[in-house]
Amino acid sequence: MEGSVLVVNCGSSSLKLALYENAEATIPTTEATAERLGTEQASLTVSGDLEFQTSGMMDHKAALTAFIDAASTQLKGLCGIGHRVVHGGESFIDSCVLNQSTISDLKKVSGLAPLHNPMNLMGIDLCGELLPEVPNVAVFDTAFHQTIPESTFLYGVPYHWYEEYGVRRYGFHGTSYRFVVGETARRLQQSPEDLNLIIAHLGNGCSACAIRQGKSVDTTMGLTPLEGLVMGTRSGDIDPGLIEFMSQTTETSLSELMTVLNRESGLLGLSGGLSNDMRTLLDAESDGNEAARRAIDAFCFRTARQLAALSTNFTHTDAVVFTGGIGEHSGVIRQRILAHWKNIPYRLNAAFNEANGNENGRISEQGTPLVMVVPTDEERMIAQDTYRLTSDHD
Secondary structure: OOOEEEEEEEOOOOEEEEEEOOOOOOOOOEEEEEEOOOOOOOEEEEEEOOOEEEEOOOOHHHHHHHHHHHOOOOOOOEEEEEEEEOOOOOOOOOOEEOOHHHHHHHHHOHHHOOOOHHHHHHHHHHHHHHOOOOOEEEEEOOHHHHHOOHHHHOOOOOHHHHHHHOOOOOOOOHHHHHHHHHHHHHHHOOOHHHOEEEEEEEOOOEEEEEEEOOEEEEEOOOOOOOOOOOOOOOOOOOOOHHHHHHHHHHOOOHHHHHHHHHHOOHHHHHOOOOOOOHHHHHHHHHOOOHHHHHHHHHHHHHHHHHHHHHHHHOOOOOEEEEEHHHHHHOHHHHHHHHHHOOOOOOOEOHHHHHOOOOOOOEOEOOOOOOEEEOOOOHHHHHHHHHHHHHHHHO
16 A cells, blocks of 8 residues: 555653655654653654654643644655554454544453553544544554463463453563564564564563464463563562562552552662663673672573473474564673573574674574574554555555
8 A cells, every 4th residue: 555654652751653654664764752741851853854853841742743743744645553552452363443443442451551551542542633534553562462372371360350350461562573473484484384483572671472383372471561571670570479568568558569560670679779771780790780790690590481481382492582672782681591591502603692693683503593683673563564454444
């Protein structure tokens, strides 16, 4: 389909936009980032074919309006708007064109992601208001994981919790995994259906996924994005009894404890508040900072343990794939994670690992189990889904 597509990622105090010129485009022609929205320090920066910057008090609507006004020429051929939506529950197993019915269904599952989905819905509403003639498409972080079997997604809690409240493992980063599976298959010149992969998406948010014959069969994030690996500020797996213990011991409310687990834990918490950024921690560790070493070691071991657990989903693994900000750019972290995975003889090629992969993304030595680095591109995946669905829609 001819025309451009706008990709929208609406957060609590941020708005990210990417404009793709056509269905074959691999990179956006124009990008925009609005930060600290709702405050006097808010800013909007537009780059690419259009260079534009403004700051001062603005909310999401003001930022989006400013972008639309500035990019009116670029937006003339707009044929669809693709929205990242964090949680689709069990209602959405694929991306979809939004209408009154699908938006109503989406609102029903918003309670599963109260920090994210209401903001995603706000972005959808704003685009409907400001660009009313353009169809909107929702692309769900959870949809790719709807192939996970019941034995894997159920928790060991009363079954009626699942039946009545939807309590189960959903998994996230699905749009990223979907892109990386396709790109890994392309690089290996194989069909996704012929591949068993373990993918580690490591950034400020971290998760890992087992892909069997091209489909997600297990993943580390759960009902919410808090479960699983140690992350930038999220705790990952903990003993649920810890919450009661800390509440009683410190007389802290559930709400306050959940804030700590989501925003003050992970690398930030383990490093004693030093940083949630792996680059900062690696620099500090090289200067002898013991707190940084402690956080990095815990991160690497917990990741290796989860990757090893995911490998129980198949008889053989065709490749371990690293993606995300840390996964794509930190050779030392990849090396340290694999060093903890002691029952598999992973051996990295030092030059390939330092370069973040050879021409095909391989970082392991020939003749040893395959390890790759494959950059993700969630915005491109959202754009491709939007083209596909708006073409069907027409």
